[in-house]
Amino acid sequence: MQYEGVLTKMETEYGTPIQYYLVFESDFLNVNQLIGKDIAIDFVGYQCLNCGKKKKIFRQGFCYDCFYSSAAVGDWIMKPELSTAHLGIADRDLAYEEKVQLQPHIVYLALSSEVKVGVTRKTQVPTRWIDQGANQAIAIVEVPNRYLAGITEVALKNHYADKTNWRKMLTNDIEAIDLMAEKLKIQDLIPAEVQQYFHLEKNDLYQMEYPVLQFPAKVKSLSLDKTPSFQGKLIGVKGQYLLFEDRTVFNVRGSEGYVVRIEV
Template sequence: MTYEGVLTKMQTEFGNPIQYYIVFENSFLNVNQLLDKKIEFSFLGYQCLNCSKKKKIYRQGHCYDCFYASPEVGDWIMKPELSTAHLGIADRDLEYETRVQLQPHIVYLALSSEVKVGVTRKTQMPTRWIDQGAEKAISIVEVPNRYLAGITEVELKNHFSDKTNWRKMLTNDILVDDLLQHKIKVESLLPDEVKEFFNPEHVDVYELNYPVLFYPKKVNSLNIEKTPVFEGKLIGIKGQYLIFEDGTVFNIRSFEGFIVKINV
């Protein structure tokens, strides 16, 4: 069968294992059902996720103009400490920023390659952890806005990584560590404005199980602009990556806004 459309990040459903879906405008694929089967990807063009024009994608699924204009990709997305909606100050669109920034946020520790610290809106749990391929995760604090989460992350980045080593994550070279013990230790590291939100009784450690038949020993990233047609046997899905038998991995999220054809 053939599917065609604009790539967006795979939608997920928490389960054992996690379920993955590639969703196009008029069709969708349950990717789990493609495990141990050959898939062919063909790159056809671009479509900006913001303006829908057939313009070359610059970053995060947006064309150049939209990347520097849309509130959905303001600097505060990647650097939540730059959030200013709680002060009534706009970056690009105060209405949008107020809606997104002034809601409960979680600062968490996750184990995807080694222990890392991160921030997500409460409504994005456990999606955020799934998207980064975390094996385990624990909430550190729940705060009422993105700014407080951001300054907490900045402080904890002095003690933990804030990035996932994608090669280790996709070869299952995962550090064995105790997230609960780390949570207990970080209380003293929190900014003064955030200490009141720390709850030592919240000790749930989330465990995530990915649909992977086996892990390759080495991985190489697929760039569909440079390799516009690729075929391979799917052996796993983790984070936002498809993992193929020959060690090729395809980061769907990196190619949002790309128009593709998929033959299965």
């Protein structure tokens, strides 16, 4: 069968194992069902996720112009501590920023390579952790806006990583760390404004199981710009990556806005 459309990050369903779906405009496929099979991926073109024009993708699925104008990719996305909607101050579009920033956010610890700290909207639990390829994750605090989550993350970045080592994550080279024990160490490290939101008794530890037949010892990344046609046997999915038998890994989220043809 053949599928064609614009890549967006895979939709996921929390389960044992996690279910993955590639969703196109008029079709979708359950990626789990492709594991153990040969698939071909061909690059067809670009389509900006914001304006819909067939323009070269710059970052995060957006063309250059949209990346520097759309409220959906303001600096506060990557740096929550820069959020200003709680002050009524706009970055690019106050209405959009109020909608996203002024809602419950979680600061968490996740185990995807080593222990990392991160921020996500409450509505994105556990999706955010699945997208990062975390084997385990636990919430530290739940705060009412993105700014408070951001200053908490900044304080904890002095003690924990804030990025995932994607190579270690994909080879499943994960440290054995007790996240609940780590949470016990954190209360005195978080800002005074956030202390009231720390609930020591809440230890909802999430465990993630990914559909992987075998983890590779080493990985090599597939870039559709450099390799517009690829074929291989799919052996697993973790995070937002497809894992192939020849050690090739393909970052679906990193290729958002690319138009592809997939044959299975």
